[in-house]
Amino acid sequence: LVVPETVTLAQLQHTVRSAAPEILREVRVFDVYRGTNLGTTFKSMALGLIFQDYSRTLTDMEIETAVTAIRSRAASELGASVRG
Numbered sequence: 001l002v003v004p005e006t007v008t009l010a011q012l013q014h015t016v017r018s019a020a021p022e023i024l025r026e027v028r029v030f031d032v033y034r035g036t037n038l039g040t041t042f043k044s045m046a047l048g049l050i051f052q053d054y055s056r057t058l059t060d061m062e063i064e065t066a067v068t069a070i071r072s073r074a075a076s077e078l079g080a081s082v083r084g
Contacts, residue, residue, distance in 0.1 A: 001044070002080060009029055015074050015078055021069075023062065024050070024051055027047060031045070032045050
């Protein structure tokens with residue numbers, strides 16, 4: 001996700017967790033990128049999301065719904081966008 005430079009890891013993790021259903025078990029940031037193509041006011045934070053239900057196998061639709069909710073909440077609360 002591309003976020004304003006002022007967004008902290010704690011803010012991002014809180015937003016992601018609050019948007020995701022109970023199937024989100026873990027949020028990991030595995031890369032933070034700053035570069036001229038993002039300008040000086042933005043950074044890219046790459047997330048690893050671990051989804052799991054202890055009683056059954058999750059469907060692709062459940063995961064896609066959760067990811068869409070996370071993207072939407074991060075966009076509205078933090079001004080985030082997907083790096084493309």
